[in-house]
Amino acid sequence: MTDTSSPTTDTAPDSFDHVVVGGGMTADGAAKAIREADPSATVLIVSDDVDEPYTRPALSKKLWIDPDYTESDNDLGTRDASGAEIRLRTSVTAIDREARTVTTDDGRTVSWGRLLLATGGTPTRLDLPEDDRVVHFRTAADYRRLRELSGGGRRAVVVGGSYIGTELAAALVQNDTRVTLVTPDDVLGGSVFPTEIAARFEAAFEEAGVTLVKGRRVESGSASDAGVQVVLDDGSSLGADAVAVGLGITPSTELAEAAGLEVSDGIVVDASLRTSDPGVFAAGDVASYPDRILGRRRVEHVDNAKEQGAFVGRVMAGADETYGHTPYYYSKVFDISYEAVGTLDASLETVVDDKGDGSAVAYYLSDGAVAGVLLWNVEDARDAARAVLAEGTDVSRDGLVGRI
Numbered sequence: 001m002t003d004t005s006s007p008t009t010d011t012a013p014d015s016f017d018h019v020v021v022g023g024g025m026t027a028d029g030a031a032k033a034i035r036e037a038d039p040s041a042t043v044l045i046v047s048d049d050v051d052e053p054y055t056r057p058a059l060s061k062k063l064w065i066d067p068d069y070t071e072s073d074n075d076l077g078t079r080d081a082s083g084a085e086i087r088l089r090t091s092v093t094a095i096d097r098e099a100r101t102v103t104t105d106d107g108r109t110v111s112w113g114r115l116l117l118a119t120g121g122t123p124t125r126l127d128l129p130e131d132d133r134v135v136h137f138r139t140a141a142d143y144r145r146l147r148e149l150s151g152g153g154r155r156a157v158v159v160g161g162s163y164i165g166t167e168l169a170a171a172l173v174q175n176d177t178r179v180t181l182v183t184p185d186d187v188l189g190g191s192v193f194p195t196e197i198a199a200r201f202e203a204a205f206e207e208a209g210v211t212l213v214k215g216r217r218v219e220s221g222s223a224s225d226a227g228v229q230v231v232l233d234d235g236s237s238l239g240a241d242a243v244a245v246g247l248g249i250t251p252s253t254e255l256a257e258a259a260g261l262e263v264s265d266g267i268v269v270d271a272s273l274r275t276s277d278p279g280v281f282a283a284g285d286v287a288s289y290p291d292r293i294l295g296r297r298r299v300e301h302v303d304n305a306k307e308q309g310a311f312v313g314r315v316m317a318g319a320d321e322t323y324g325h326t327p328y329y330y331s332k333v334f335d336i337s338y339e340a341v342g343t344l345d346a347s348l349e350t351v352v353d354d355k356g357d358g359s360a361v362a363y364y365l366s367d368g369a370v371a372g373v374l375l376w377n378v379e380d381a382r383d384a385a386r387a388v389l390a391e392g393t394d395v396s397r398d399g400l401v402g403r404i
Contacts, residue, residue, distance in 0.1 A: 015111040016044040018316055021092045022118035023047025026284030029309020030116055031082035037317035043084035048091045051140045053078045057302050059143040060164055061332055064171035095259040097277050114316045117256055117267055117282040121249030128221040133228050136245045149242035150177040157230055157240040159218050161185050163331050164246030170333035173210050180211040180238055182218055194350040194362050197376055204334045251286045266298040271322045273312045283308035293326045293390050294342055301329035328382045341385040342372030353401045361404045368393040
């Protein structure tokens with residue numbers, strides 16, 4: 001899957017029907033959809049990654065816990081399935097909307113008929129040393145590096161108590177690594193889950209042997225031959241052989257903004273995922289889109305990346321469609337699987353339907369309506385959750401228990 005070559009400077013075509021900036025799951029979905037709709041169309045994917053498109057969630061889940069699943073299995077097969085040309089280790093440095101070209105850092109100018117910005121985001125970084133033992137986790141290369149730093153009883157500090165941080169802590173502790181997880185929450189997951197569910201979540205990590213440092217943030221750090229030290233906001237420090245940071249991303253909107261496209265917590269698009277320039281589209285983690293149920297939002301989860309990628313590929317190839325999918329997100333740690341639709345915020349009023357068998361459904365209420373639904377060890381209920389969200393203020397709080 002890894003391409004070790006340098007960017008090429010050969011005489012490859014410099015004009016494509018479709019140019020995709022970004023090489024993630026959204027780009028994969030778009031390229032495959034374009035190929036299906038218009039097999040004769042030419043597609044270029046420009047990616048600053050070192051790997052061709054892969055399944056991102058497996059980097060913090062399946063690749064750690066399924067010994068039969070390899071990085072080769074995780075490759076999406078974009079090139080063969082879509083016929084797209086893929087240029088790795090290459091960044092787009094400028095967009096000329098009038099000339100309909102992009103300029104790349106290898107000195108090329110590429111013409112496009114339609115342009116897709118699937119630039120995703122960059123991981124939130126801390127004031128930690130630039131050291132191979134500090135991994136701000138985002139890419140397959142980060143996964144490989146963290147693998148090298150784990151196991152054998154090594155010590156790892158994981159920073160972040162949300163999705164990526166908790167998944168990495170669970171993955172590492174299940175692979176013979178002594179893990180300390182730093183979270184700002186007083187109870188792990190307490191800012192997201194209702195009190196009783198957060199308590200279960202925290203207990204699962206403690207039972208697995210993860211050391212929890214709660215109510216703390218990392219402020220700085222240092223590195224030496226002996227290891228990496230992180231300094232917390234109370235002045236205490238933690239030593240480790242590796243530090244993994246999982247604090248979410250900042251959307252990569254710089255190109256769009258420089259090109260004069262509308263940007264507001266992401267690249268603003270309409271219901272067809274068009275930007276303020278009808279020839280330029282944006283999708284995936286970077287897109288601020290109008291959700292048909294939940295209103296305008298930007299979603300950083302795989303379901304959204306895949307669905308928007310396939311959708312925007314069809315529209316770029318000529319389809320007249322409106323995006324109508326409300327995405328879900330999910331996580332899996334130890335024997336806990338949870339999915340959610342909408343907003344999970346423990347500061348909202350919640351109604352918890354405890355099923356008594358280790359599963360539960362939690363409803364998050366805002367202004368008289370259900371703003372989010374958490375499905376805790378509950379399967380095949382995403383459409384039911386969407387239906388509750390779509391009811392708006394007509395939802396009866398007393399009638400929520402038993403709805404799903």
